[in-house]
Amino acid sequence: MMNSIILNAATRLLAALLLLFSVYMLLRGHNLPGGGFIGGLIGATGFVLYAIAQGSEATRRALYYEPQNIAMIGLGIALASGVYAVFFGDAFFTGQWWFIGDRDTGDYVPISSVLFFDIGVYLVVFGSILTLVLALEEEV
């Protein structure tokens, strides 16, 4: 933890921006550079910055959930999105797609089990890094 007013003030804004950006990167990942790994890393960076400025205790409060639980839930979501395909007679981890809207005009929102898998990856990366960083910070 560093006692720097500039860092402190800047962090509040930066952490929020990084989180927002991480979600953006996650969602665009299927068609443009990005995805769960990158999104999770960016999100974690936001909180790591927060931890440097505000200390690990404040970061844990801000996270609300234990980071290792977040990682485990992410793993669970990824597994569930993979198992989901089995109920439709496909092999594990076969992507299942729904297109909300009109596909012919291109005016639609694609939702898929793959997206949930990516969200799972995001949470795993996010949670695992924060587990490590916070534990390290508290230990040292």
Add this chain to the structure above:
Amino acid sequence: MPWVYGGPAGWISVAIPAAIFAYFLQFVAPVAAGTPVILGFDWVPSMDIRLSALIDGLSLTFVLLISGIGTLVTLYSTKYLGNHPEYPRFVLFLMMFMVGMLGLVLADNLIALFVFWEITTISSYLLIGFTSDEAKSRRSALQALLVTGTGGLALLAGMILLGNVAGSFELSEIIQRGDMIRAHPLYVPIVILVLAGTFTKSAQFPFHFWLPNAMAAPTPVSAYLHSATMVKAGVYLMARVNPALGSTDLWFWVLIIAGGFTTVFASILAIRQTDIKQVLAYTTLMALGALTLFIGAGTADAIKAMMLFLVVHSLYKAALFLMIGIVDHETGTREAPILRGLRRKMPITFLGGALAAISMAGIPPFFGFIGKEFLYKAGLEMDTAMLWITGTIFTASVLMFAAAGIAVLRPFTGQLAETPKAPHEGPWAMWICPLILGTLSLGFGLFPDYAEAWLIAPGTWAVYGDYSYEVDIYLFREVNAAFILSLVTFAVGTVVYLIHQPLRDWLGRVFAANPIKFDPGWDRVLDGLKALAAWQTNILQSGVLQRYIFVIFATFAVGVGWTIWAQDALNFQMDWAAEFDDLLFKHWAVLIFLTAGAILTAFTQSRMTAIAALGVVGIGVALIFIMFSAPDVAITQLLVETLVVVLVAVAMLKLPHLGLVAQRKRRPVHAVLAVAVGTITTLVLVAVLQAPLDRRLTDYFEVASWPEAFGKNIVNVILVDFRALDTFGEIAVVVIAALAAYALLRGTRYGASDDTNREDRT
């Protein structure tokens, strides 16, 4: 809400085995008619894995025993453990065991059978260690787990060999290819490995010692797992593969020697015990030995006697265990010298126990008599040189007769003696269980035709592999050698019972003088193993990070360098000058940037500078990725680099200063290694680029990404769709790594206070 467990919630645990029992009754008729049923469904059709169940006489007999005795045991447990705070956990383990055991006897696939086999091992471990606050329970549980688990590994190896030799992992096909398997050169290793698994599971000498210790489990568990069902899994498997592996000299001698020795050895040890539960445990060992002996003997009559004795033993032994459980529960002791005259206080328990004990003693008209008679008959009909088999069974039967007296006659007759708790009759849910089993022993004895038609005949066919063999069992037809031998058994057994107390003291002295002790020997083996582990850990795990990294890189340099040299991988022409001419200005810039970062990292005195310089190297690599249009990899590289710098900076606060003299001495060595690793890596990369790039996968993903996975970012589509299973494995590793690091960091913090607990736990 403890009342719920013993009451309404407990009933669910009774209903499950009862329903299974009822369901499988429908298979009795087809199986008795001589047609095995194969159920199954395609589990992973793409890999040709089927989950299939083989229901023939052998597996059906086991299923009915498992679910039938399971019903009684769960009913019994609602009262025996219903008020225990951990009762729900107990029921969970018991159900888990039941699923494992049912799967084991029903599985037609060897691998499925092995998985269920291990489930029974693990649930047995959990159940033996149920009273986990007692060191004795934990030790016994671990012992059972290690002995049966080690055997299980051997069994797995044996099964894989067997499956490969037979060309099929389906038991129903393997047992039809016996001649081929027996003629194969791998036959001997298969037999040895499979028997290592079955002997440990069924506690054959010299792996017998875990079973008496397993009596640390609650009594219903002992009745169920360690007498009626689980310990017979080894017997089941030997019987199951008998058509495939049996009728060779190796099979014959190994089984009859191990089985015969276990039979006599265990029945002598049974007489030595004072704890009635231990008496029953050793007589169970004796029964397992006899079953193994008769599978080994392998004649049709021997197999018939084996199947018969299997059912007989399960019925009476479960009843006796449950009986002694009631006595223990209501009087607070199981010691034979203390317990006397309980018949007036616990009349119904006495009745149930007595029915079972008469069957165990082999007195007509009980089922046990028939079981013993047919063992004698099968023994006497063999070669006269094999007369010692009959002698083995005779010795065991005499001692069983006496053991039955010790277990039931002595505690319930005579003058009422002082016990830790004032004795009274147990609740109905408990006494009804031995009573039902005892009545069945009597019922099957009076009407053996039903047992024959439903269980014994189909079972014999399945094990013997010949469906035309005429199975006939009966209570009494004529006075023959076996019958006379039975009468002698009763006479000698009575004498042994009458002198069992001096005999016990004498045996105690004999065994105390015997230098070979298995149980303490086990401790020494474990101690040795721990010492070995500690010794090699001390050598391999120095705890110095620098040394680890040195070893890793040195291994890399030697391994890869040697491979390059040995494979002559550098045998190519390359125009270095032309390659350099192709580099653009931006490439040169990044190259210089990278090299400068690396040199600074190596030579700086400040740790902070080193970390920052290392970050520069990472960013340089990210730039290269961007130049060769891999934005995803570049972003990831950049972010990881950032996080690494942060992590190392945090950890750095605790690390010593870089310029320590001790470290500087080794710098030349490190420099040599670094140059070597760098050179070798470069050479490998250059060599790799000499081969033409295989674009088949790339082409496929480029074409398929949008139409099949609706994604334009191929890297991400591969990650989350085409190769999602791999990604899942990777993120699982990420989580595990994070949790392990977390545990390590936390472990050092609380290390001091944890040490005392850790000592106790191992």
